[in-house]
Amino acid sequence: MNVRSYARIRGALRRGTLRRGTLRRGARRREGMTLVEIMIVVIIMALIATAVGVAVLPRLKQARIDSSRTDAQSVRGAAVMYVSENPGGDCPSVEDLTEGGYLDSSRRTTDAWDRDFLIECEGDDIIVISAGPATEMGTEDDIQ
Structure with a gap:
């Protein structure tokens, strides 16, 4: 005073x-604080949380896409080794690669959305496809 x-x-x-x-x-x-003061603090915190969410979510999606692309390249490398050691055989599945020791079972064998990779063999070319964010094969967001 x-x-x-x-x-x-x-x-x-x-x-x-x-x-x-x-x-x-x-x-x-x-x-103490009045109800109005508490409400103002809660509103400010909600605005900050919204801003952070808007900034982070697109980057999270891109990180998942990049991770799936890297994992698909690992699966493709294992599939190339499988085909070179088993000429004339069928196109391998992820399960064949894991059981044959071409792909380490401790490594990620699914994409970032926990979907199995699809392996397609077209002649000498091997393509590994992830369904991508839409989790459906054959859409424009598929990852190869």
């Missing part, structure tokens, strides 16, 4: 104009 406030209270006490409970009511208002 500063000197000015103290002088005002003292003068009011002398004049008899200080009402009982006036100080207590003012002090009670300063003890």
